[in-house]
Amino acid sequence: MKLAGVTRMTRSASPKYPSVRNALIGALAAGVVGFAYDFIVNDSIGLIDSASVAVVAFLGWAIAREIDPDYPSSGPVALAGAGLLAIWTHPHLLLSAVALGAVRLLVGTVGGGGPTTVDLFVLVGMAGYAGWQVDGWAIAVIIVVGIMVAAGPKSWPWALAAASLATAGALLSSDRVDPGDESARILAYPVLFIMAVLLALPITTNSVSDIGKRPLDSRRLRAARILAAIAVAASAVVSDVYGLTNLGPLTAAVFSAAIAVPFTRRQSSAL
Numbered sequence: 001m002k003l004a005g006v007t008r009m010t011r012s013a014s015p016k017y018p019s020v021r022n023a024l025i026g027a028l029a030a031g032v033v034g035f036a037y038d039f040i041v042n043d044s045i046g047l048i049d050s051a052s053v054a055v056v057a058f059l060g061w062a063i064a065r066e067i068d069p070d071y072p073s074s075g076p077v078a079l080a081g082a083g084l085l086a087i088w089t090h091p092h093l094l095l096s097a098v099a100l101g102a103v104r105l106l107v108g109t110v111g112g113g114g115p116t117t118v119d120l121f122v123l124v125g126m127a128g129y130a131g132w133q134v135d136g137w138a139i140a141v142i143i144v145v146g147i148m149v150a151a152g153p154k155s156w157p158w159a160l161a162a163a164s165l166a167t168a169g170a171l172l173s174s175d176r177v178d179p180g181d182e183s184a185r186i187l188a189y190p191v192l193f194i195m196a197v198l199l200a201l202p203i204t205t206n207s208v209s210d211i212g213k214r215p216l217d218s219r220r221l222r223a224a225r226i227l228a229a230i231a232v233a234a235s236a237v238v239s240d241v242y243g244l245t246n247l248g249p250l251t252a253a254v255f256s257a258a259i260a261v262p263f264t265r266r267q268s269s270a271l
Helices: 018-040 047-067 074-086 093-107 117-133 138-152 152-172 182-200 218-239 241-269
Strands: none
Touching: 018 047, 018 074, 047 093, 047 218, 047 241, 074 241, 093 117, 093 138, 093 218, 093 241, 117 138, 117 152, 138 152, 138 182, 138 218, 152 218, 182 218, 218 241
16 A cells, blocks of 8 residues: 555565565575575585575564565565575574564554463563573563563563563573674674664654554654664674674664665655
């Protein structure tokens, strides 16, 4: 649906929508490229690795759709970027899936009456798992904030439980990464800072939730964009800069949404 020059994206993941079909085709293409790379460069046949590349590419598109819902062009850019990062070094699939769920919770793209008790139990577990990962503590923050925003008056005990479990996971985790090449980290910091500033700019949205087709809250969307950028930056601070690829889908989505800001803000100001 076109709305004054802005495309309202469907929230559904059904292949009946052209955008979803294109994303699935793009993800499959990324998997084929990954397979060819392994076969030609590494002289190996990595079917599992190729499938992983395809999933990672799709996750990049899906996260970009969450943090830049009105502008579908961000999705293919994130899909390509996530696929390339996955070919270079395979990201953490489960943590990336948790990142997608965290962003969806905070933005409110699911809709309905908010998370159920079962949902909240799952979210607390997700926060604990994210906190356990060296690159995931900022994703746990997104979950905690998302619970407070989405769950209403009953949120505080659940948010506290999520924060406590994430903190315990971070304290007990023995997974640490060698800081690695400091020069590469120094080069990455200005780029991450610029992305964070761009995503912190005010934003409006015309997209709606999956359930109930409720208009998305621009304030929640902006908060999700800021915290997603922080999560990517945090992965460079606490680990090797190449640890950014552990969050490859999130990294690609944040990058694609950030580079779209000058174009989308011009479009919005014309409305």
